[in-house]
Amino acid sequence: MSIPLPVFVALPLVMAFLLPMFGKKGKDAATALANLATVSLLVLTIISAIQLSTGNDQLYVYKIGKWPIPLGINLVFDGLSSFLLLTISVVSAAAMFFSIRYMEQYTAKSKYLSLFLLMVAGMNGVVLSGDIFNLFVFLEIASLASYALVGFGCEHEELEASFKYMVLGTVSSIFILFAVALVYGNTGTLNMAYISKAIQDAGLNIGLTFALALFVVGFGLKSALVPFHAWLPDAHPSAPAPISAMLSGILIKTLGVYALARTVFNIFGVSVSIGWLLIVLGLLSMVVGVFLAVGQWDLKRLLAYHSISQMGYVVLGIGLGALILARGGNTAWASLAILGGLFHLVNHAVFKSLLFLNSGSVEMATGTRQLKQLGGLATVMPVTRATSAIASASIAGVPPFNGFWSKLIIVIATVKAGFYSLAAITVIVSLVTLISFLKVQRYVFLGELPEKLRATEENKCSMLIPMIFMACLCVLMGLLLLIPTLRESILEPAVRVLIDGLKYSTNVMNV
Amino acid sequence: MKGMTVIVKTISSWVKVLIFLFGIYIVIFGHLTPGGGFAGGVILASSYVLLMLAFGREFVQKNLPLGISSKLDCLGAFAFAMIAILGFFYGGIFFCNFLVERGQAFGLISAGTIPLSNIAIGLKVGASLFLVIFSLSIFRRNTSANK
Amino acid sequence: MPYALCLLLFMIGLYCVVVKKNMVKIVIGIMVMEYAVNLFLVMLGFNAGGIAPIIDKTQYDPQTQQIAASFINSSVDPLPQALVLTSIVISLGSLALMISICTRTYEKYGTFDITELRRLKG
Numbered sequence: 167m168s169i170p171l172p173v174f175v176a177l178p179l180v181m182a183f184l185l186p187m188f189g190k191k192g193k194d195a196a197t198a199l200a201n202l203a204t205v206s207l208l209v210l211t212i213i214s215a216i217q218l219s220t221g222n223d224q225l226y227v228y229k230i231g232k233w234p235i236p237l238g239i240n241l242v243f244d245g246l247s248s249f250l251l252l253t254i255s256v257v258s259a260a261a262m263f264f265s266i267r268y269m270e271q272y273t274a275k276s277k278y279l280s281l282f283l284l285m286v287a288g289m290n291g292v293v294l295s296g297d298i299f300n301l302f303v304f305l306e307i308a309s310l311a312s313y314a315l316v317g318f319g320c321e322h323e324e325l326e327a328s329f330k331y332m333v334l335g336t337v338s339s340i341f342i343l344f345a346v347a348l349v350y351g352n353t354g355t356l357n358m359a360y361i362s363k364a365i366q367d368a369g370l371n372i373g374l375t376f377a378l379a380l381f382v383v384g385f386g387l388k389s390a391l392v393p394f395h396a397w398l399p400d401a402h403p404s405a406p407a408p409i410s411a412m413l414s415g416i417l418i419k420t421l422g423v424y425a426l427a428r429t430v431f432n433i434f435g436v437s438v439s440i441g442w443l444l445i446v447l448g449l450l451s452m453v454v455g456v457f458l459a460v461g462q463w464d465l466k467r468l469l470a471y472h473s474i475s476q477m478g479y480v481v482l483g484i485g486l487g488a489l490i491l492a493r494g495g496n497t498a499w500a501s502l503a504i505l506g507g508l509f510h511l512v513n514h515a516v517f518k519s520l521l522f523l524n525s526g527s528v529e530m531a532t533g534t535r536q537l538k539q540l541g542g543l544a545t546v547m548p549v550t551r552a553t554s555a556i557a558s559a560s561i562a563g564v565p566p567f568n569g570f571w572s573k574l575i576i577v578i579a580t581v582k583a584g585f586y587s588l589a590a591i592t593v594i595v596s597l598v599t600l601i602s603f604l605k606v607q608r609y610v611f612l613g614e615l616p617e618k619l620r621a622t623e624e625n626k627c628s629m630l631i632p633m634i635f636m637a638c639l640c641v642l643m644g645l646l647l648l649i650p651t652l653r654e655s656i657l658e659p660a661v662r663v664l665i666d667g668l669k670y671s672t673n674v675m676n677v
Numbered sequence: 678m679k680g681m682t683v684i685v686k687t688i689s690s691w692v693k694v695l696i697f698l699f700g701i702y703i704v705i706f707g708h709l710t711p712g713g714g715f716a717g718g719v720i721l722a723s724s725y726v727l728l729m730l731a732f733g734r735e736f737v738q739k740n741l742p743l744g745i746s747s748k749l750d751c752l753g754a755f756a757f758a759m760i761a762i763l764g765f766f767y768g769g770i771f772f773c774n775f776l777v778e779r780g781q782a783f784g785l786i787s788a789g790t791i792p793l794s795n796i797a798i799g800l801k802v803g804a805s806l807f808l809v810i811f812s813l814s815i816f817r818r819n820t821s822a823n824k
Numbered sequence: 825m826p827y828a829l830c831l832l833l834f835m836i837g838l839y840c841v842v843v844k845k846n847m848v849k850i851v852i853g854i855m856v857m858e859y860a861v862n863l864f865l866v867m868l869g870f871n872a873g874g875i876a877p878i879i880d881k882t883q884y885d886p887q888t889q890q891i892a893a894s895f896i897n898s899s900v901d902p903l904p905q906a907l908v909l910t911s912i913v914i915s916l917g918s919l920a921l922m923i924s925i926c927t928r929t930y931e932k933y934g935t936f937d938i939t940e941l942r943r944l945k946g
Binding site: 710711713715783812813816 | 878880881884909912913920923924927930931
């Protein structure tokens with residue numbers, strides 16, 4: 167492995183420490199350095215993913231400080247980690263490029279760039295970590311940076327949203343720390359591979375079951391599943407637009423769904439009750455999210471409620487795979503369900519961040535986000551209108567865009583597993599999503615241009631390039647599923663990590 | 678923020694030097710006795726907070742301007758990252774303790790890069806906590822509300 | 825038995841976060857929850873009749889580089905203490921951020937009462 171794994175964490179961290187020294191005069195130099203950092207992270211991630219898929223080993227382990235595994239902290243790079251690292255670097259490169267022009271409205275831009283890079287470093291650390299307390303520390307780094315970024319422009323609503331998000335997020339972090347303490351007390355080690363081996367040898371006692379419940383609550387609150395979703399509709403609209411794209415696009419997936427999947431599949435092992443719990447949580451999120459979203463009149467609040475609903479799809483796919491594995495059913499259908507869930511995760515990252523960048527571009531040009539005050543922008547902002555149409559078609563599941571393929575796989579997996587009513591509910595939720603995005607398109611882009619907005623014009627080039635890039639990804643990502651070589655090099659290793667489940671511990675200990 | 682009476686000012690200007698020295702002792706001996714970077718950094722910051730309470734905020738702002746402590750903060754963090762990266766170049770792996778063979782056990786110079794990391798962390802934590810408490814003290818309770 | 829008291833302290837903190845209406849009291853409730861979890865972590869390393877995990881020259885033999893067996897048997901587990909140190913630093917950072925958001929909210933809204941923060945609805 168030619169790129170040492172701590173580079174993914176150390177590079178944004180060192181840049182984040184350097185940037186506040188620039189102050190107000192060096193703002194352009196600071197912006198250029200930050201963009202260089204995110205683009206080089208993207209290049210390094212692509213190189214590492216290619217090396218992993220063409221190499222012989224299934225995973226790479228990096229021991230920090232040359233300490234052997236149960237004594238020291240290690241970083242693990244396997245198929246699921248490379249999949250999520252690619253998602254993180256693509257979305258963060260696009261959002262950072264968008265914020266060159268967008269963040270001119272705010273003061274203290276160098277502090278914004280530093281917090282952004284801290285959030286990226288935290289998320290990379292969560293994905294790469296092989297030790298459960300290390301995962302908690304990086305989760306806290308990313309969460310604290312995001313609390314500060316949500317309330318960045320200090321207006322009334324942003325501070326209120328930031329306080330709500332902060333209280334709920336800190337309570338969930340305390341639950342996760344309590345669960346880590348319980349796991350350490352019952353197994354005596356903190357390394358994920360060794361914990362998994364201890365649980366396989368001794369079985370689950372009451373302390374470990376309580377720890378699993380606390381993990382589900384803590385990570386579920388980070389990923390905004392339905393009993394724990396109350397912070398998301400306030401936090402995501404109030405943040406600046408590139409931060410909304412990052413929060414909704416990758417933060418809720420990395421801190422929530424990835425950590426939950428890693429804990430349930432690789433450390434504790436699947437069981438029937440956990441599978442049913444995940445399916446119920448996913449179902450509730452899908453239904454509640456979409457029915458609360460249809461009646462919204464604020465553009466970003468509508469998109470935030472749709473985030474809750476689409477995360478329900480992902481957790482439904484993963485929970486269905488867990489249930490089929492735990493019952494001892496056909497592993498082909500289990501891997502199909504998990505493939506649908508993970509593919510929908512990366513699709514949602516791409517089209518939801520594109521939708522939030524579009525709303526930021528509309529807000530920067532017109533100054534408002536309320537649907538009733540907008541209208542007829544199709545003539546004055548053609549690029550924004552085209553990319554928004556592509557993103558809306560993707561999220562609603564219109565073929566041949568990427569959302570259609572992942573929703574199709576999830577529906578096929580539910581039908582094959584025998585849950586016909588779940589499949590029907592999934593299709594109905596998809597139809598209601600289509601209705602609400604038709605509403606968005608009609609109110610924002612079609613219709614006639616009101617008096618106050620006659621003077622709006624299209625945004626500058628540096629805001630359009632990331633939107634066009636993500637729209638091209640939306641169109642082309644269906645090929646990720648259909649071309650066999652791409653599917654086997656990127657998607658299949660991620661699915662295999664979760665299907666193999668408890669073999670993660672033997673793989674790590676044998677390296 | 679105004680200062681306090683003459684008695685408090687005299688005594689605190691003697692005591693602050695002792696507190697600062699105690700903080701440096703805890704930072705440097707962090708690999709032999711309990712303490713280390715974080716605890717020593719908090720004590721370093723608290724010596725400046727004592728000064729701020731006794732003499733008033735403007736006096737401390739003249740002595741340690743906000744720009745300098747912000748740069749010290751970044752410098753401490755950057756030094757810690759540099760120790761990790763130097764471990765990569767000299768020892769082959771990040772955070773590798775590449776100085777561990779020098780010196781003898783239980784002396785002041787032993788345990789490789791750990792005292793250097795302690796000094797970097799002590800600098801960063803001291804500067805950060807001082808900045809935090811300084812910025813929070815600008816808040817006044819009786820500003821008028823802008824509803 | 826001491827673990828049950830830790831859980832009681834955790835529940836008191838959680839009650840404070842859920843019921844109280846003043847922002848500063850909610851922050852204090854979160855701090856009580858953090859103290860409870862830190863206390864639980866430190867108690868995990870307990871060893872009856874144990875000594876502090878600090879080696880000095882009498883317990884270390886430089887010729888063979890061995891630590892005396894009496895030390896290994898009777899010392900308290902030092903790993904949870906390192907975890908608690910990290911956790912205290914994290915809670916300090918999040919406390920600073922929460923207090924600054926509270927003061928800024930007081931400047932904007934004029935009150936610390938959370939039932940008055942009602943601009944985001946629906």
